[in-house]
Amino acid sequence: MNVNMKGFILLVLGSLLHTASAVTHSLKYFYTASSEVPNFPEFVVVGMVDGVQMVHYDSNSQRAVPKQDWMNKAADPQYWERETGSFKGAQQSFKANIDTAKQRFNQSGGTGVHIFQYMYGCTWEDDSGVTEGHRQYGYDGEDFLVYDMKTFTWIAPKQQAEITLRKWNHDQSGLAFRQNYLTQECIEWLKKYLDYGKSTLMRTVPPSVSLLQKTPSSPVTCHATGFYPSGVMVSWQKDGQDHHEDVEYGEILPNDDGTFQKSSHLTVTPEDRKNSKYQCLVQVKGIEEDFIKVLPGQDGPNFVPIIGGLVALLVIVAVVVGVVIWKKKSKKGFVPASTSDTDSENSGKGAEKI
Template sequence: MRKALLFALILFGIDCIFAVTHSLQYVYSGSSGIPNFPEFMTVGLVDGEPFTHYDSNIRREVPRQDWVTKAVDPDYWNRNTQIYMGTEQNFKANIEIAKQRFNQTGGIHTFQRMYGCEWDDQTGTTGGYDQFGYDGSDFIILDFKTMSCVAPVMQAVPTKQKWDRDRAFLEGQNGYLTQTCIEWLKKYVSYGKSTLEKTVRPEVSLRQKDPSSPVTCRATGFFPKGIVVTWQKDGVDMHSDVEVGETLPNGDGTFQISSKLAVKPEDWKTNSYSCVVQHKSSKDDIAVLLEEKNIRTNQGGLPWGIIIGCVAAALALVAVAVGVVLWRRSRTGYGKAGTSDTDSENSSQQQPKA
């Protein structure tokens, strides 16, 4: 459980800062060996914000945003619930297959799938990807340039050989990512515009436990989660003695992030140090000068409200989190699909067994 929560919290630090590119992503996660935890979960995200959720405990896909209920037909939830029930069984089988190939028996194991599309609303450029992971590492990647699969590990070679022969699956998924996915992304962006384009300016403060401790610059209460926090000395960005934390959710839908600077008091009192924050909500940089009057004493940890919010969000988005490694690598160029503007009906995609 703690491992799953950690993965979920890590996820929130992943974002394309201030990007004009919109994205529609789906992440599926099957797991085994975690007591009292759903064995299968899915999360759908638009521009990194969750809008649908399914898990094997509730056994129903549900909306995570109010606007999505207006964007889909009434039968959407029943239709996708039935699809996910079938996919759940598929993922259980794939975990067992992977365990055999890796010569594993007990322990905690996860099998993930992450696929989606992107659209630049200024240039019209589109792209798509579809990849699978096992225990947090790449397992197999669909390459739509060659209409074949890439197997990063030898245990995935049998799957590659099997799926390479399944032209209907590869062509069907390519069509989905180049046509259906793009059209529904545009539709979701249109319906969710007020939420997706909302901005909330961060509150920035400096904290320090004692004079010998690092100085922490904390930005909180901001939305969306894309943000850049840097330390500057005499107006020049610093890259050493700086530790930037992950972007974490607050309990109210906003986010927070902290950056620590290891610096001696005699140094910052004789030089000009400042914490500089860049966020979509502000045209200008938000800078706080490191001086005594701006430092708050921080004797405690995170407020309970923030802790509870982080845990709740982590549980809800654990399916996305276990795919964090896949998401980091989805920019490598594998599996980029072509472009299209063809209308089509949205549907969650299944895959053959490994």
């Protein structure tokens, strides 16, 4: 093997190791206003770091509260008063937004469940330093307004949102505020939270992996649970090769203890099970060990009712119902926050009416 080939192989291996070790962190907020949803608050705010809930507010308690012990270190006592005031203001605006949306969609004369949503936040890749921002509004499960991070302006997927689009895109101070928050302030807060919560957010916990099946004719489920962080791959192999045919991949769901779970479902005939070797491969980011479960032949796994996914689904619905589907330490250290990390505290623009 010549020197150039060795250098090329080392370069490729280095690239693979770099990709495997890199971790993308996130800070996201979800606002959900609802009407006529029984036994659920009309307004809920959830703040999450790396998928872990750390702030909660709802219209029943009308208090912003920490959901992680380390949040009390990251914020001074006045922080929670400010956040409570900010969320109360957003609560009134979002209640009005539902009424406005119902009028624009010609629903004002009827009844029924309606959901108005807001998601914003940022991500930071701790090795490369690459950052991204996210901001969007949704109504009844569909995109309503989306913030374009390339132009730093709003896009309206729905014709009913064009009135708001024109108003917000002509507000230059509002656009500048949004750009600064997503590209600067949000990233700074994310790094602060990662520093204060590093004992929790930077830990690694291996998964427990099981093969489950409802009935002999049902798909076989590979269920991985109890792992942390949330970055995971749950895949199937057939005779030692990656297998994607007749495979359905589930979503990553939270557990009550702050860990995560994910499932992958394989549909396979008894004949294939007898003649081929199938195995489930689970890989968790930050953990070098692979976790493998081999699917037995005709005898198969025990027919265990699959309830874990349902329990987790109920948990996540209770946390962020109706949400639209989507390490480096400062040399000086971080001091308890004296301002808010949400984008609505200083300008009120996080609680805008459409």
